[in-house]
Amino acid sequence: MAPNPPQPDELPPPCRDILLEYSNQVRELGRSVLKLMSEALGLESNHLLDMGCAEGLSVASHYYPPCPQPELTIGTYEHTDAGFITILQQDQIGGLKVFYNNEWADVPTIPGAFVVNGGDLLQLITNDNFVSSRHKVMANKTADPRISVASFFMRYLTDAPNVLAPIKELLSEDNPAKYRGTTEKEFSIYFHQKGLDETSALSHFKI
């Protein structure tokens, strides 16, 4: 949806208007979250926005059919997201788990609430101040399918002028940069080549 939005007639008519409206609204929400994250890091509130963290947006809808034998499979394999943040809307079915305090925890379904996952590029530019969340989706035996909408903040496979590296204000002699500089394009190409597995794309960029 950004920086190169589709032509409306490229989107399926049943979700055309709502998808365009949703992505505008979710982009605003993402901008607010990124401002709060900048402040939490002790930076100017526009710092992450000025680095381009809200310039790219891809929206993916997921449909997980009910599964008669969920113990034999998985909905989405464990992974971290590549970008800065992901704003996720899940329905009431549940099944999303996040790796927290060394164990897999259920992410409760709360009507009207969004889940915000930090991604690998956020971890890279914050030099591990924010760590990307490992998450996965379990298959469900429920009568209804599970539907989720994930909004990824990143310019995937797109030329972006800026080089991304750990933010200087967060570094010190005792806390040197842990990652080399990269671009959203280089990072996303590497992330996709690697595929979704338990390994982190970040190790490829470690100094």
Ligand SMILES: O=C(O)CCC(=O)C(=O)O
């Ligand atoms: O369906 C979900 O709740 C999560 C999907 C997900 O992790 C992703 O699209 O990266």
Ligand SMILES: [Fe+2]
């Ligand atoms: Fe994900």
